[in-house]
Amino acid sequence: MTALTRLTIAEARAGLAKKEFSARELARAFTAAVERAKPLNAFITETPEKALEMADASDARRARGEALPLDGIPLGIKDLFCTKGILTTAGSHILDGFHPPYESTVTQKLWDAGAVCLGKLNMDEFAMGSSNTTSYYGPVESPWRRPGDNRPLVPGGSSGGSAAAVAARAVMAATGTDTGGSIRQPAGFCGIVGMKPTYGRCSRWGIVAFASSLDQAGPMTRTVRDAAIMLGVMAGHDPKDSTSAPLPVPDFEKALTGDVRGLKVGIPREYRVDGMPAEIERLWAEGVEWLKAAGAQPVEISLKMTKYALPTYYIIAPAEASSNLARYDGVRFGLRVEEGQSLDDMYEATRAAGFGAEVKRRIMIGTYVLSAGYYDAYYLKAQRVRKLIANDFKAAFEHCDVILTPTAPSAAFAIGEKSDDPIAMYLNDVFTVPVNLAGLPGLSVPAGLSSEGLPLGLQVIGRAFDEETVLRVGEVIEKAAAFTAEPAFTAG
Amino acid sequence: MLIEGKTGPWEIVIGLEVHAQVISKAKLFSGAATDFGAEPNTQVSPVDAAFPGMLPVINRFCVEQAVRTGLGLEAQINLVSVFDRKNYFYADLPAGYQISQYQRPIVGKGKITLDLPGGETREVGITRLHLEQDAGKSLHDQHPTKTYVDLNRAGVALMEIVSEPDMRSPEEAGAYLKKLRSILRYLGTCDGNMEEGSMRCDCNVSVRRPGEPYGTRCEIKNVNSVRFVMQAIEYEARRQIEVLEDGGTIRQETRLFDSGRGVTRPMRTKEHAHDYRYFPDPDLLPLVLDPAWVEEIRNSLPELPDAKKARFMREYKLSAYDAGVLAAERESADYYERVAKGRDPKQAANFVMGDLFGALNRLGVGIDRSPVSAENLGRLIDLVADGTISGRLAKDVFAAMVETGQDPATIVEERGLRQVTDTAAIEQAIDAVMAREAAKVAEYRGGKEKLFGYFVGQVMKATQGKANPAVVNDLLRKKLAG
Amino acid sequence: MSLDKSAVAHIATLARIRVSESEKEQLVHELNKILHWVEQLGEIETEGVEPMTSVAEMTLPMREDVVTDGNRRDDILGNAPAAAHGFFTVPKVVE
Numbered sequence A: 001m002t003a004l005t006r007l008t009i010a011e012a013r014a015g016l017a018k019k020e021f022s023a024r025e026l027a028r029a030f031t032a033a034v035e036r037a038k039p040l041n042a043f044i045t046e047t048p049e050k051a052l053e054m055a056d057a058s059d060a061r062r063a064r065g066e067a068l069p070l071d072g073i074p075l076g077i078k079d080l081f082c083t084k085g086i087l088t089t090a091g092s093h094i095l096d097g098f099h100p101p102y103e104s105t106v107t108q109k110l111w112d113a114g115a116v117c118l119g120k121l122n123m124d125e126f127a128m129g130s131s132n133t134t135s136y137y138g139p140v141e142s143p144w145r146r147p148g149d150n151r152p153l154v155p156g157g158s159s160g161g162s163a164a165a166v167a168a169r170a171v172m173a174a175t176g177t178d179t180g181g182s183i184r185q186p187a188g189f190c191g192i193v194g195m196k197p198t199y200g201r202c203s204r205w206g207i208v209a210f211a212s213s214l215d216q217a218g219p220m221t222r223t224v225r226d227a228a229i230m231l232g233v234m235a236g237h238d239p240k241d242s243t244s245a246p247l248p249v250p251d252f253e254k255a256l257t258g259d260v261r262g263l264k265v266g267i268p269r270e271y272r273v274d275g276m277p278a279e280i281e282r283l284w285a286e287g288v289e290w291l292k293a294a295g296a297q298p299v300e301i302s303l304k305m306t307k308y309a310l311p312t313y314y315i316i317a318p319a320e321a322s323s324n325l326a327r328y329d330g331v332r333f334g335l336r337v338e339e340g341q342s343l344d345d346m347y348e349a350t351r352a353a354g355f356g357a358e359v360k361r362r363i364m365i366g367t368y369v370l371s372a373g374y375y376d377a378y379y380l381k382a383q384r385v386r387k388l389i390a391n392d393f394k395a396a397f398e399h400c401d402v403i404l405t406p407t408a409p410s411a412a413f414a415i416g417e418k419s420d421d422p423i424a425m426y427l428n429d430v431f432t433v434p435v436n437l438a439g440l441p442g443l444s445v446p447a448g449l450s451s452e453g454l455p456l457g458l459q460v461i462g463r464a465f466d467e468e469t470v471l472r473v474g475e476v477i478e479k480a481a482a483f484t485a486e487p488a489f490t491a492g
Numbered sequence B: 001m002l003i004e005g006k007t008g009p010w011e012i013v014i015g016l017e018v019h020a021q022v023i024s025k026a027k028l029f030s031g032a033a034t035d036f037g038a039e040p041n042t043q044v045s046p047v048d049a050a051f052p053g054m055l056p057v058i059n060r061f062c063v064e065q066a067v068r069t070g071l072g073l074e075a076q077i078n079l080v081s082v083f084d085r086k087n088y089f090y091a092d093l094p095a096g097y098q099i100s101q102y103q104r105p106i107v108g109k110g111k112i113t114l115d116l117p118g119g120e121t122r123e124v125g126i127t128r129l130h131l132e133q134d135a136g137k138s139l140h141d142q143h144p145t146k147t148y149v150d151l152n153r154a155g156v157a158l159m160e161i162v163s164e165p166d167m168r169s170p171e172e173a174g175a176y177l178k179k180l181r182s183i184l185r186y187l188g189t190c191d192g193n194m195e196e197g198s199m200r201c202d203c204n205v206s207v208r209r210p211g212e213p214y215g216t217r218c219e220i221k222n223v224n225s226v227r228f229v230m231q232a233i234e235y236e237a238r239r240q241i242e243v244l245e246d247g248g249t250i251r252q253e254t255r256l257f258d259s260g261r262g263v264t265r266p267m268r269t270k271e272h273a274h275d276y277r278y279f280p281d282p283d284l285l286p287l288v289l290d291p292a293w294v295e296e297i298r299n300s301l302p303e304l305p306d307a308k309k310a311r312f313m314r315e316y317k318l319s320a321y322d323a324g325v326l327a328a329e330r331e332s333a334d335y336y337e338r339v340a341k342g343r344d345p346k347q348a349a350n351f352v353m354g355d356l357f358g359a360l361n362r363l364g365v366g367i368d369r370s371p372v373s374a375e376n377l378g379r380l381i382d383l384v385a386d387g388t389i390s391g392r393l394a395k396d397v398f399a400a401m402v403e404t405g406q407d408p409a410t411i412v413e414e415r416g417l418r419q420v421t422d423t424a425a426i427e428q429a430i431d432a433v434m435a436r437e438a439a440k441v442a443e444y445r446g447g448k449e450k451l452f453g454y455f456v457g458q459v460m461k462a463t464q465g466k467a468n469p470a471v472v473n474d475l476l477r478k479k480l481a482g
Numbered sequence C: 001m002s003l004d005k006s007a008v009a010h011i012a013t014l015a016r017i018r019v020s021e022s023e024k025e026q027l028v029h030e031l032n033k034i035l036h037w038v039e040q041l042g043e044i045e046t047e048g049v050e051p052m053t054s055v056a057e058m059t060l061p062m063r064e065d066v067v068t069d070g071n072r073r074d075d076i077l078g079n080a081p082a083a084a085h086g087f088f089t090v091p092k093v094v095e
């Protein structure tokens, strides 16, 4: 029998159902893996006792014949999700010691479906970053290495802890959040599957907000099937989130028919960006061939506004963040630094000490673009361009059913390699950001290795609330790619 | 109204921003209760305390209340409105922003008709009404070095009602507040209680020479009674005139009213060049109202004070002043109508506005807690009308009704106050008085007719006020004539 | 548009983040670089384009006026760095 930590959700579900092993055995295997994965720094908080307790409850349910859809499946949770009574930090010093008195809707749904909590995963501070180097709790290392090069690589970000933990088999799957690519880009870097659902598909209630109009939670798994299974549990209308879509949740797993015949696959001309490595271009072309071979029909489309998506995003996201992060003021939770006499002194000292450099930079940009005299030139302008970007996709989807692109313009890089230039770092998200601006579903599937032996992902973008087609196409790519490479380091 | 300065007349220009707390069970964006006076931080949800990941969901009833108020102010209802974030840091503003409405409020232009002394009226424009959250409460006097923060009020729905700068005197500002409060109370959208802070007023005051453009205004924040609003405006206008007449300029600033000293002073809180960075709240979507719902609310509106006043003038032939006073509060208007039904409306008005309001004033209670019910007051009027008691005795009976809450017939019976109309008994009393006052009778007969009133008084006294005055007059005149 | 040190200081004050003199220098450089980069949006004609706040193609859902929360002061104050007598406490504010 394969090691329990190597099972996919679908396999573990079957094994548990057949009583080949218990949820407790599964949980034990994973808590040991979590322990072994320590060098990656993928966790901020580990919850082994809780995991065993939840596993026992799961076994008891199963014994009563009341097994739930995810019963006994051990998961890691990005530390952006509030978990009742468990330290929740968003990767920031400013949330020191914060124990939420509530559980996020998405994690509650996972626990209600029987899943088991292994702990809280490291991430870029407040989900701001593409390399997981901005966390107050230190950078996460990717389990991957360039062959013959021992320099630690970034796992991508901001859901870097999630991606690293899934890739290293320290968790069976993990939750992530994606504001500009924070699920898909680290999934691509770590050779796993990451899905950002349509905006409104998963509730944002109880997830520490970065940019409210862009944030979406999603699954990070080792297979497309697992993503479908997990998304089915995470998704659904939540009356506590005013932007949550009042739509039924389809059976995503059922959508994985493998049949993409006649499907039109849009290939956006503008995604051939300057300086993109030829190997990524080649992989992309290969992806088109795979889908063609499966009976889909590639069509060239145009997304004219592509090059403006990043600058638009870097106005809108910081603007919303500057306001969302105003609540971290040392009054009701988290860090307080008292220096000087006044309330303002306390605010300024607390926020100076509590936020890292990237977060401060974005708060300041966001404050500026909303300030008197600049609002129209920056924020309002960006909102109008956002509309044009969304219109681009709308028009494109009149000619195709899904869009295929690379996930990121490069493979993972070494920790520290790109950190001096924020804009160079922002460019990591060039292919993922437009999808958030338009609110569409996007899926990253591991599709091949770079010349350096590092994973590369392909991204499937779909119509709003058409995750089913996205997942179906993703699974066809997954099969064709037959990605079996493993990271240099595995914990299980 | 013009104020005479050292160098000539000045005109005061006043605009008011009223924050009216919406009557609702739960808060605007959270499920916490709104009751006044609870233990600190017990009516707080994590949404109100702006905990990480918490999201707002709007209370439909608060929206309905805002629409109802807008309709009551004869205002434009905007079928699409938008919630914005107003960003600033303060200890009792948990999120670091207030959810408010900026460019697209739920209610647009409307108007209020002021009832001025002498029955005059004057129209004041309403610029807008928007929905927003209240902040928490900071207590600065509980500890030598700390401010205490209670978030019970944080998130309670407010309607900010902004007037045009149409008022020209402290009296008009007072009349505006009274009328606004009256309308809100009729509508049941705000209890108008300024002491408990459910209605708070910011006054924008400037002065100018008549006919000149508006001067620089100062905003006096959070004044909490009608009287203080009038005092604050009066003080502030005189202060500004003094500054200007001394060759100074007015600095646009936020001031506080010190009700103990009757003065305004600049707020000491550092005002970091206010820049609220308003932008649409991405946690909320545009608020879209169904026109049919708005119509439903319109059809459910009660008769409002202006309409009621007009009807009282028409139906009951009351003066504008009396009708205005009676219509100012729904409770007094209803009370009056119950008294006036089937009786002389003028007399009913006199009793309600004179005796009853006087008594309530002395007792310091509202009409809802009046010891005299409308039915009993009506019966009292009936007793006068059918001659059971005299108008003068009615005053005494009324006083007893206030004291005991009993119905007037019982009081009249128990105290033997029934009016004497028996001419024989009255004649007897007159004869006695005339016999006792023979000298005065002679004077009267000698032409000093002014003494007639004296004889009436004596006879009434002799009958303990129970004699029917008309009969007394009649008989006395005949007997004195000899 | 270009930011100078005093503008950076003003933004830092609005955002209530204390920045040292040396941080200000660096921020002038970094923020200007980002701002100049985003200013490429100026190339796009957006006349008459409706600004997009949300991608959710729906209107605001409303809840009923029912009390569903409160009476949980321990939850509310439980994470507070400073509290006394049921209140949050902060350095004294003089109005």
Ligand SMILES: [Mg+2]
Pocket: B017, B160
């Ligand atoms: Mg105001």
Ligand SMILES: [Zn+2]
Pocket: B019, B132, B160
């Ligand atoms: Zn206001």
